[in-house]
Amino acid sequence: MACIDGKQQFLHYAFDKLPRIENLPGLASASRSAGVVGMLVAQDLHQVEDRYGEMAKSLWTNCPNRAAFR
Numbered sequence: 001m002a003c004i005d006g007k008q009q010f011l012h013y014a015f016d017k018l019p020r021i022e023n024l025p026g027l028a029s030a031s032r033s034a035g036v037v038g039m040l041v042a043q044d045l046h047q048v049e050d051r052y053g054e055m056a057k058s059l060w061t062n063c064p065n066r067a068a069f070r
Contacts (some may be wrong), residue, residue, distance in 0.1 A: 009037040016042040020051050025058035032062065 010031075012018070030046070031038050040063060042048050049056045060066075 005029065007035050007037055011039045011040045014043060015040050016044060016051060024052070025055055025062050028059060028062035038058040038063075045051070 013020075028038060028040075040059075048059070052059060
């Protein structure tokens with residue numbers, strides 16, 4: 001956790017490997033509106049879809065900035 005410009009920042013590296021977090025899309029939306037910056041890092045988007053199912057679509061909607069590297 002870090003604080004830059006008065007905003008809390010959370011980095012969740014390899015969150016696709018963690019146990020499923022219920023209401024993660026809702027948390028992403030609520031934290032964004034409260035000025036909290038969350039960075040969710042996954043090595044494989046298919047694993048996120050496998051873990052979260054249909055909820056993954058809502059998660060992508062609440063995470064507007066994305067980067068992919070090959």
